[in-house]
Amino acid sequence: MELTTHPGLEQLAADEVLALAPKGVLRAEVRPDGLRGWVSVWGDWPAIEQAARRLRAVHHLFRPLDRFVLDAAEPLAQVEARLAALAIPALEPEGVSFGVRCERTGSHPFTSEDVGRVAGAGVRSRTLRAVNLRHPDVALRVDVREQICRVSLALTAEPLSHRHQRPYLPGVSMKASLAWAMLHLARPQGAPGAVLDPLCGGGTILLEAGALWPAARLLGSDLDGERVAGTSANLVANGLLPRATLRQGDALDLTALWGDQAPVDTVVTNPPFGKQVGKGLDLRRFYRELLQSLLPVLAEGGRIALLAERRAAFTHALEQVPALRLRHVRVVEAGGLHPAIFLLERA
Numbered sequence: 001m002e003l004t005t006h007p008g009l010e011q012l013a014a015d016e017v018l019a020l021a022p023k024g025v026l027r028a029e030v031r032p033d034g035l036r037g038w039v040s041v042w043g044d045w046p047a048i049e050q051a052a053r054r055l056r057a058v059h060h061l062f063r064p065l066d067r068f069v070l071d072a073a074e075p076l077a078q079v080e081a082r083l084a085a086l087a088i089p090a091l092e093p094e095g096v097s098f099g100v101r102c103e104r105t106g107s108h109p110f111t112s113e114d115v116g117r118v119a120g121a122g123v124r125s126r127t128l129r130a131v132n133l134r135h136p137d138v139a140l141r142v143d144v145r146e147q148i149c150r151v152s153l154a155l156t157a158e159p160l161s162h163r164h165q166r167p168y169l170p171g172v173s174m175k176a177s178l179a180w181a182m183l184h185l186a187r188p189q190g191a192p193g194a195v196l197d198p199l200c201g202g203g204t205i206l207l208e209a210g211a212l213w214p215a216a217r218l219l220g221s222d223l224d225g226e227r228v229a230g231t232s233a234n235l236v237a238n239g240l241l242p243r244a245t246l247r248q249g250d251a252l253d254l255t256a257l258w259g260d261q262a263p264v265d266t267v268v269t270n271p272p273f274g275k276q277v278g279k280g281l282d283l284r285r286f287y288r289e290l291l292q293s294l295l296p297v298l299a300e301g302g303r304i305a306l307l308a309e310r311r312a313a314f315t316h317a318l319e320q321v322p323a324l325r326l327r328h329v330r331v332v333e334a335g336g337l338h339p340a341i342f343l344l345e346r347a
């Protein structure tokens with residue numbers, strides 16, 4: 001089976017599948033053929049599939065169908081011929097539609113659209129099924145990386161990371177899989193007393209923490225009242241509001257906002273990111289003031305997992321707060337950017 005995740009989280013996804021199906025998995029390989037964000041898993045298919053549907057680091061599951069080295073002279077004709085020769089049982093029933101999505105990396109004399117087009121033509125020459133690119137019954141994926149071409153069948157229609165009810169969905173929100181990775185890195189053994197997100201946005205981190213740790217208190221705040229109300233609606237939709245306390249307020253003054261709940265053992269959060277960072281915001285200063293604001297509410301030995309887009313600025317800010325020790329840094333890809341999860345511990 002093949003799994004996809006955020007580039008940077010492949011090893012966490014591989015470790016997760018090994019932990020969920022220790023007897024079923026023979027081997028897991030991260031970035032097969034150099035494909036960023038992919039993990040290949042070998043072993044007992046039913047055991048892996050059952051475990052895979054419970055994975056929290058993963059977006060989609062795939063069944064590998066074909067893999068070949070691209071022909072240097074006629075690569076597109078070869079892709080079409082390979083797809084035409086492929087028996088795909090899921091396409092046998094009358095009336096099913098299919099779609100092909102292609103991702104390509106490397107230097108090629110063709111585009112990913114070209115590959116999708118010839119792959120689709122290859123499938124149709126064999127089955128004559130209707131093409132539906134938006135909502136296909138059978139979703140095929142063709143990945144070209146340098147000279148390697150891989151063909152897979154999607155086993156998931158919706159990403160596994162779409163696991164929470166979210167009546168409130170602000171424009172930029174984190175995927176549950178990335179929230180899980182931050183929570184897992186902060187508390188690999190689980191069971192914190194409380195999780196605080198002082199920049200809670202639409203509440204993804206709190207939703208994931210609530211699902212993961214049934215006994216943890218959920219504390220969330222945001223400067224923007226609409227976000228606080230939205231997080232509340234999302235927590236209600238997932239039955240988590242009774243365990244949560246939500247407040248509107250400034251993350252740079254947490255003693256005033258959360259002093260009554262201190263000390264908190266776990267903080268997981270992501271400061272403004274990408275387009276959310278307005279021209280006036282000095283992120284280096286914001287990071288430093290945020291860390292200084294967190295210190296008085298954080299328990300001794302307490303942990304912070306924070307996603308920082310400007311890694312150098314964050315490292316600089318951290319140097320100004322010696323009471324926080326850096327435990328781990330992991331660069332991930334999210335929304336076309338390359339932030340890092342920084343794991344900190346209060347000395």
Ligand SMILES: C[S@@+](CC[C@H](N)C(=O)[O-])C[C@H]1O[C@@H](n2cnc3c(N)ncnc32)[C@H](O)[C@@H]1O
Pocket residue numbers: 172173174175198199200201202203204205221222223224227249250251252269270271272273276
């Ligand atoms: C990247 S978003 C958080 C997204 C959230 N983790 C989610 O997945 O939905 C950053 C949030 O920080 C909030 N924010 C920005 N400056 C703040 C401040 N000084 N105090 C509290 N919240 C702030 C913004 O309103 C925004 O909701």
